[in-house]
Amino acid sequence: MSSTPLDELSAALPAGRLVTDPDIVRSVSTDQAAWAPAGAALAAVRAHSTDDVVAVVKTAARHGIPVVARGAGTGLSGGANAIDGCILLSLEQMTDVVEINDVERYAVVQPGVVNDRLREVVAQQGLWYPPDPASSPWSTIGGNVSTNAGGVCCVKYGVTGDYVLALEVVTSNGEVVRVGRRTAKGVAGYDLAALIVGSEGTLGIVTEITVRLRPLPPPAITAAGFFDSIVDAGSAVRAVGAAGITPSALELVDRHCLAAVDDWKHMDLTVNGNVLLLARVDDPEPMADEVAGRIAQIFRDNGASWAERSTDETEADALFAARRLAYPALERLGPVLTEDVVVPRQFVPDMLARIEELAVAHDVTIANIAHAGDGNLHPLIITPIGDDDARRRAQAVFEQILDAAISFGGTVTGEHGVGLLKKGGLRREQSDVVLAMQRAVKQALDPQGILNPGKVIDWP
Structure with missing residues (x-):
């Protein structure tokens, strides 16, 4: 009797590495991308070493089985989602x-x-x-x-x-x-x-x-500003760049995010304004203090209702903690479809204005957090649970935000990857010749097409 791929894997791997329990396999079959499709995996493997990975890939290659590698599953583009009949290869246990x-x-x-x-x-x-x-x-x-x-x-x-x-x-x-x-x-x-x-x-x-x-850099100094208008906040970001200042961080958090964090953690952020800009400066002293003061003045010159250099490190850390809490706070409100577009810094206010226009036109809620200093915006499209019409509107807005970023000379993803959700945007951003070059690379390095097929580019 010929052996099956699972028999071969069981024989090649140490005990406990191969997982076939359907419930456990299903629990590691997706990342955190809302609405990205996922298939039914054949099995999962918890690799502990390079030898484990080699055993999985060699078995998969012999049988033409897809292999989808994954880490902690925190991705937001569907890049680690299972496809039908694949082996999910978890690398989480390789922690040395x-x-x-x-x-x-x-x-x-x-x-x-x-x-x-x-x-x-x-x-x-x-x-x-x-x-x-x-x-x-x-x-x-x-x-x-x-x-x-x-x-x-x-x-x-x-x-x-x-x-x-x-x-x-x-x-x-x-x-x-x-x-x-x-x-x-x-x-x-x-x-x-x-x-x-x-x-x-x-x-x-x-x-x-x-x-x-x-x-290790020296301790950073924080400048913070609250704005009534997200477009004014975008203008302040542009002005910081125009002044030749490169802070170690320049982050934007809008009113939806601030309200969600307040509702969850009771930080009373929304009493100060609709949009928060946070800058950190880690230059050596006394330069850092001077640059942080210049940034605060730029915030005021561009419409901030309040802006100051922070003298309280605990308070500054709390504001940055609010930035990191924004996404999980919004997830409490319903499914979040997460964007990851980048535009040149000069177009940050224009892109933020366009996102607001799309939210109104399609009657959807779009929250905004951003690595604003390098033009990397994260519009977060929030939909009520079980509202199919809102979901369709959100997906339409998702694609239109990609198109808007491209129209400003930007890109459809800055750090989350293409995965499944951005494949259409990638095709619209890049020329047929460039896409063909990428397919040629894929064919050269993965001629069987077993490594995470269907992600990033369509091949063959």
């Missing part, structure tokens, strides 16, 4: 911090290491890993690499890909390769590490990551 090199300033980690844990570990040696998505207390470095995640600090310090030096990758036929380098410089051959970053598990499965570290 393999090495910290304080001379060369890099860390080597497995993909299941949580972002905040890496930051805590390297901070003990006076080092810092800057990328900090809002999900940093839960999201994994492997997931961050998959979508090239950004975060609050990226306006000054860049996104995940700016810190990835090298990767260990399991290819579509089960080979283990290393791409990139651990030296400060290196231009030998094509930059395959950069190609893998942001590819959402469609070109290879990352099993080890070497990331660049920086020295």
Whole structure:
């Protein structure tokens, strides 16, 4: 009697790695993207090592079975959702911090290491890993690499890909390769590490990551401003950029988010205004104090009803905590369809105005949080539970927001990835020739099409 793929996996993997219980498999079959479709997986595997990943991929390749790798499942584009008949490959148990090199300033980690844990570990040696998505207390470095995640600090310090030096990758036929380098410089051959970053598990499965570290910055000084108008807040963002100032963070939180956080955590934020802008400055003193004061003045000059440099670190931390609480606070109100568009900073106020127009035109509630300093906006479309008509309107607005971002010279995703939800937007943003180039890369690295098929681009 011939063996089945599950028989082969059971024989190849240590006990406890293979999961076939339908309820457990279903529980890890989606990320947090509202309404992104998901199929029925054949099984799930909880990998603990690169050898486990190799065993899964080799078995899948022999049988032509799709493999969908996943981390903590905090994604917002459906990139980790199961497809029918796939093996869900969870990397959450691969949690070793393999090495910290304080001379060369890099860390080597497995993909299941949580972002905040890496930051805590390297901070003990006076080092810092800057990328900090809002999900940093839960999201994994492997997931961050998959979508090239950004975060609050990226306006000054860049996104995940700016810190990835090298990767260990399991290819579509089960080979283990290393791409990139651990030296400060290196231009030998094509930059395959950069190609893998942001590819959402469609070109290879990352099993080890070497990331660049920086020295810990000095304590930051915060400038905060409240505005009555979201467009005025956008104008203040543009004015900060025009002044040549690059804060370490410049975040926007609108009235819907403030109200949701108030309702949940009773922080009394809405008594101060409709829109909150938060800037952090981590330059050395006394420059930081001067720059924070300049930012507060720019806020006032652009319509802030109140703006000041914070002298109370606890109060400043509470305001940034409110920014991170905005998304879970809104989720309490109903399903949230999350956008992730980026426009040039000069068009931030225009894009915010367009989003408000679309909300009114389609009778939907759109909350806005944003990494405003680099033009990365997160319109959050909220719908009542069970309201199918509202859902259809929300999905229409979702696509129109993508089109608006493209019309301003922007892009349909800045850090969440294309996954399933942004595939149409990607086709509208990029030319047929560019899409064909991407399909050629996919065909070269995954000729069977087993690695997270149907995500990012349509292939074959």
